[in-house]
Amino acid sequence: MATLVKLRMPLLQVAAVLALLGLWQWGTASGVLDTFVVGTPGETLGQLKNWIVDGTLLQSSLSTMQVLLLGWGIGTLLGVIIGAAIGLNEFLRLVTDPFITFFNGMPRLILYPFLAVWLGFGLQAKVLLVVLVIVVVVITIVASGFRDVDPELINNSKLMGARRLDIARNVYAPALATWLIGSARVTLGYAFQASITAEFIGSSKGLGYLVVFGESRFNMNEIWAALAAVIAIAWALDGLIRLWERRATRWSGAGAR
Amino acid sequence: MAAVWLVRLAILAAAVGGWQLLTTDLRWRLLFGRPTEVVSLVRAWVVDATFWTDTGVTLAETATGYALGVAAAIVLIAVILPFPAVGRFLSPFIAIVNSLPKIALAPVFIVWFGISFQSKIYFIAVAMFFVVFYGVYSGLNNIDQTMVDNLSVMGASGLERVRDVYVPATAGWLISSLRVSVAWALTAAVISEYIASNQGLGHRIALGQQALDPNAVVAGMFMVAVVSLTADRLLTLIDKRFRQWRLS
Amino acid sequence: MTTTVQGSRADTHAIKLSGVKRSYPTAKGEFVAVKDVNLTVASGEFVSVVGPSGCGKSTLLGLLAGLAKPAAGTVETLGHPVRGVNTEVGFIFQRDALLPWRTAEQNVALPLRYHGMSKRDALREARAWLARVKLDGFGERYPHQLSGGMRKRVAIAASLAYQPKIILMDEPFSALDVQTRTIMEDDLLVLWQEYRPSVIFITHDLEEAVGLSDRVLVMSASPGTIVGEFTIDLPRPRNLLELRYDERFTELSHEIWERLRKEVLQTNVDKR
Amino acid sequence: MTTTVQGSRADTHAIKLSGVKRSYPTAKGEFVAVKDVNLTVASGEFVSVVGPSGCGKSTLLGLLAGLAKPAAGTVETLGHPVRGVNTEVGFIFQRDALLPWRTAEQNVALPLRYHGMSKRDALREARAWLARVKLDGFGERYPHQLSGGMRKRVAIAASLAYQPKIILMDEPFSALDVQTRTIMEDDLLVLWQEYRPSVIFITHDLEEAVGLSDRVLVMSASPGTIVGEFTIDLPRPRNLLELRYDERFTELSHEIWERLRKEVLQTNVDKR
Amino acid sequence: GCASGNDRQTTGSAAKAPASLVISSSGNYLTSFAPLWAAEPDFKAIETKYKTKVSFEPFNKGSDALTALLGGSAQICNCGATTGLTAAIAGKEVRYIGNIFKGTGQVVVAAKKYEASHGSDVAKFANATFGFTSPGSGSQIAAQKVAEHFGLNWGATKQLALGSTTAYSPALAAGRVDIVVMEVPTAIKAVEDGVGYIVADLSDPAKAAPLIGNIIGAGLVTTKKFMDEYPELTQDVINALVSGINRVKKTPDPAAAYAALPDAYKKVNQDEKVFAKQWPFIYPSFVATEGTVDDKEIADTYALGGFSSQDASGAQAKAYFDNTLAKRAAETAHK
Ligand SMILES: Nc1ncnc2c1ncn2[C@@H]1O[C@H](COP(=O)(O)OP(=O)(O)OP(=O)(O)O)[C@@H](O)[C@H]1O
Ligand SMILES: Nc1ncnc2c1ncn2[C@@H]1O[C@H](COP(=O)(O)OP(=O)(O)OP(=O)(O)O)[C@@H](O)[C@H]1O
């Protein structure tokens, strides 16, 4: 009984997905939906199967994930470090604020060709693009979050003799976790956009490449099949984030009521 | 404050100087343009009426798409708030749509929404939606439950709770996510113009690329950044108003 | 006027808890905070609850306010079960829950607005209430600009201003100096006489409990349950300052003290 | 042992405030919270401060802890001026400031860690302290899983555990039931005798103030300043329970009460 | 004009047309499509005749332009022949109804440092890195054909997909690639900047033919549905195109050619000097067309686009290249 209750939500979600797929199949079969525009679930599945069998899917997913995770990790880490520095040091914040906002305002997604020529059309340029795209977002969120921490908690820790590092570990880090989780979800999306965009251009592997390839041949099924892999990865990563969220917010008793 | 400006100027000078120096080399100039040339190009632009129409077009698209995206996010949050189960149900789907590379879906957007103003607005709105949604969502998770309980007991209706607790408590989050997302909305506008259009700053960047003029591309990106910097300053002002109650 | 209302004798119960149990999940498993709580409060009755720290007093109020559901038993107010947040009660939280982004005035005016009062009237009323808790002149301050005792008084004003039929007070006066406290106790009694709400009042001050109440309940160390009931048969209206020299008062206080002492000793022996 | 230490007579001052003024900016302009405060506390002295709600007691502690700077006058601890947050003091805030994401145990262990204790030792020590405040078995709870009184006790344990030379306590026991309170008062006295920190203790309970202190200071309604000083010449060690029947005790309490009453009346007349 | 074919609906005096006629184009007023821009007076005439609005909607990618056509937000698409062909092979009812230029519009450019040693002998680039847009793109296949023509083993060469045109010149300058197939304007720019020199001209159909065959280039594509619904309008559009081609053919001189182009074009391509440099390369690609395509060209285009014979066998693919309107237009023009 208890497990049934636990399983209710995932079951519902799976049901919703199936319903959507069914609707899609029915729509294309009955001609309500233009197969050329939306593809068909059947053929998308067929395409997926082919790619799984010949290894394309695994290879492409791995290649995209490599860019994604490296870029996301480095970007988040850098963002937290810089954001923390800015959040803690008013002078630094004032000095850097316009530059960061300015950089944040630049449409960085279209920078890839420049990076590629500079660093070569390999992993580095792609990872750098992802980093550039998300780092500013993380900086902004972390810096404003740092300024939002209850000053009483900080004062209390200081009084008790906490040094900067202690405060960072015991006050800022746990508070930070909440915003990081929020921003991780946003940046995950950005990171995906960036890695796929990088693969659009000047690449011969990765899910982004599969997508452009499908696009250039007007084959919606190929696009969906590639996106299905994106979806699977995104879903798994979101699951990890939720796990982390549950761990990180255990103290708040959010689930108790 | 004077010191702040001095350091800022020093950084700016170093950056621009380094750029100018770097681009004496042809390879870098082909890539990044030259500051001197970018400046003279921008000077030519600002006296050109079409530049302002382009800016206006981009702004109009951004503002409309932005408003639409923010509204959609807020509506969804308003639904999720009283029904947390809905939130749990939607969570993975939202995460998935968030990570879908919207650029890859440009053809779908073209087909569904055409090539007009409208299509760009939807494109921007979709991009915006997630930033705001996730930003406010994490803000909600941070609210002191006693405050909400107190108000509920006092007889606050759902709407009143939203107005008196949720909105002010998440205003900080909302604004910081709005600040992040203004830039993102502009990027979305520029990219959608870049994909297809004959007006707007994105169009200008595309033209610069077509003409193989790195100065034009860089200048275009800078102008976009300037627009977003301005928007950001406006939001900061609003933020200050909202935070009056805080410790000084 | 020398009325004392007895919960057990009245036919309408403003509050009725039967066989109530509430437990919390913890790292070490289920923790039973209160159990087997049976309690009725008659309409217009003033009941105090005393008990050792952590015995489950706040937990009981939380159940009455509908902020949590009992694991067993039933919770009723004004004749019907509590479902969801109970807007029939006024609740003064142990830790004040003022809105930091509203001024003192606005914090008091809000519940009045929720109950349909116009903005103007609500503000006027709020100012009158602030005066009542000795805070006139502080209406435009934000909570962080007030002292601890002042914040508590704002919270009290906010919960009493809209005159709920049932008032739940969780150590409302503990942050106040003796004199301000006495003044506010007097005020509370006057207000109570005026429109006769049912009150559950939590305090650690036995004299306060005896002085204000019709009945005093003593709770046991956790898992908390009600282990003692004392009917305070002192005549009303009462003069709280003079009451100190009343013999019956001293006797009752002492009786309750003795009962309570056992409980506290229990807590400190019975370590989990 | 029958020592009483007099601040004015000792040659080293643990705490020294001279001509201190503190004001806050408000919507209505500058608000003077305290002014002309002169106060010395000798090393090892136990001083209580009483005064009407909002008179500036917490403000004074804030100045001593270095959380704010005086608008005029000087604030010194252990012989040198306070600059920035003062890590020589232990501060028990009026509203507890526990880290919500750390368990009770960790909250107590942290300051010990800050003072260089190893993780193991700190945890062992923290557990011992939790036992001392009657919270053994609750070490692994997060603050939100504790009752109001329990949280306060965790905060007290955390601030006392690392044995600061100066202890500032802002109404530490107000959320506790009488019995727990008495036990903790006794404990505090034992601890104080042990290593003789200088203590400033804020309370609204006059008997508590008299029972614990070497000196009791009375503050006036705001703008707060010190208007009364009472030397408590009761012998030590004291038995707090028996003290109630001591004549000198009653006399002193009454004296302070009278002094304070004037002040409170003042607050309530002097409305701004 | 007098309406024909569609007797049910043509009742009014004005000929039947949608309220607006959107022509989706790859790029912004590219010089490669000069005939289309030169046809401006004819499009103006169409606007008056049909009381409609003709507009060009630029797209960064040809495939997006075609998607706009298929999605219904454009009525005619100006894109590469193979872009439309791909859709036809996928089963869409699209028709290639008028050719704008022949050849690929591309040039082979090598890094400057090889000019003296390698010249135009591609065979010497055996150890070099070949650059192109993306795998499977026309530029990649062109590069492969050229390499193979010179006896290189394509599989053994080093290759790099450069993505956007922005990267070409800097990549050549930075030494990331040695020899690149690029569009004429990019090539001119590379030569201008001194980072490259021209190895082979694939833009001039005559010069390109021995290397890669007779290639169709770009043209106007529309849906069968649109042709059936607005036959007269479609014919007029192609008439306009053909008259544009004829107009352009008369101006081998860059100055005259530039002068003949409309303001909208000049606004985007402001630098006449650049135009003058490009024109000699681009002009021949217009000379080679009458708006129609022949079987040899179709076969060669299939080959260059990497399409198989199976691809060519579908009903839509077979019907894709449709010369009828262009032929009729040429006849009218000759009269
Ligand atoms: N969220 C929770 N999770 C686990 N245990 C809890 C939680 N809330 C309260 N408790 C426990 O339940 C018991 C009763 O708590 P409650 O707050 O009702 O006590 P109380 O009588 O109000 O005490 P106090 O006088 O100190 O305020 C305590 O032992 C407390 O530790
Ligand atoms: N940030 C602030 N801005 C403006 N006024 C303030 C601020 N903080 C405190 N005050 C005012 O200063 C006065 C003294 O406050 P303080 O907190 O020191 O009082 P207190 O003696 O501790 O009172 P209590 O016993 O109620 O805790 C009060 O009148 C309060 O309103």
Ligand SMILES: [Mg+2]
């Ligand atoms: Mg409690």
Ligand SMILES: [Mg+2]
């Ligand atoms: Mg205080």
